Amino acid sequence: MDTLRNRVAIAGVGETEYSRASGRSEARLSLEAILHALDDAGLKPQDVDGLMRWSVDTTSEAEIASNLGVKDLAWFGEVNQAGNVGAALVAHASAAIATGLAQCIVIYRGVNGRSGRRYGRGEVTGRRGQGAAAFTEPFGLLTPQHQLAMVARRRMHEFGTTSRQFGWVAVSEREHANRNPRATFYETPLTIDDHQNGRFIVDPFRLNDCCLETDGGGALVLVSTERARDLKKPPALVRAAAQAGPGDRGFVDTAAVSLGPRLWSQAGVAPDEIDVAQIYDHFAPYVIFALEDYGFVARGEGGPFVEAGGIRWDGGMLPVNTSGGHLSEAYLQGMNQLIECVRQVRGESTSQVADAHLSFCDTGIGTGAVILERDV
């Protein structure tokens, strides 16, 4: 059976500025980002025949298509869960291009995550005691961070991971953001003591364990690899892409336990062959949990790995979240990490890993992941 193996490429990436108050609509942010991404690829809006989005994105593909001047929208769709579907969208779009259902698909995300509805307050995901939330929200378990903190506490108990180790994730990512002029925390240092002295939000999560809330837009352009080779920028080949939904897993297991083996098998590579990784850091400890559940390190070894500098660009064995991630660059729900994943194989990162060949991006601790490869 044919696999995706490098038949499709990400040919263009683009974003708006990241801010606390964009002063414009989410639709406008997406459109601006799409134009940047098309320009990056050397394509025009009229070349687009596919649009894909997060289900939680507020701008329909029809609104994007009519504004953009799309001639014939041959492929559109969305992936439903929450913010954690970016790489899953890359999997869907890649499958559509590889099978000829569409020629040029744009994936977009535009969000006023700080000045508009705020995830951190449960304004997007809160369900007011309805459905399954009837069994959680009445007890004060209101937001994604509450649910994730519950798993984090249990993992600390089972595997000995510490708050200080969470802190080394935040500090490592901040070092990367300090070199990235796009980042919210550009040139704004963070020390391990700053992290440890930070107040608890939802204990065990301290302030600097929590991601930013950001206004901004981002977009990716996908075409066949053959076509991408004739475009402006070096293609980022989709070596493998996969998603995972709910499953019969243990309480502490992230979806990476399910997705990981499928991704490595599809890609034909092992975790130790990855040169650089972007990992969905809605909360810092989840970088540690992802490293463990994807098999980069064994259970219980993720904390010591980050504490020893393992994810730092400067000397780390596996640099992670090299743009600053969701903690220190921006929270565009995986979009900014997918963009950074592309920049690493192009050699365009502000924390460029030398000779980055295989670039990994998880956008939800197992809900979706891609491995991109440099074209040689």
Added chain:
Amino acid sequence: MSARPGFPLPVPSEDSAPFWEFLQQGELRLQRCLDCATLAHPPRLMCARCGSFERDWAPVSGRGTVYSYVVTRQAVHPSFEGHTPYATVIVELAEGPHLTSNLVDVAVDDIEIGMPVEVVLVAVSDEVTLPLFRRA
């Protein structure tokens, strides 16, 4: 009017209504598959183990241990101003299923994973009784 300002009250669905009705009558019961006796919580449309749609509501001991917990120390929403810190726990019942809940009469800094607890039913409005837990 809720006795717990800020905290949403549960909205029963067709499938979960008996759970809340039994609590109003003073009993903690969980959905049980009539074919394979598997307990399910939250309630489901069908048994994920054997595929049966047939179920009843089985009384459970109400005893268990704290499996995990979080402490909300900063109000995540303005409606919680003045109501922090509070702890939310997951209790692993002796019968196996997990229940999300709160502890009564335990300071948030005294909570530990593995702590034995037992259910205490607390009416929070005329229509709603919640299964909370206390140190056993």
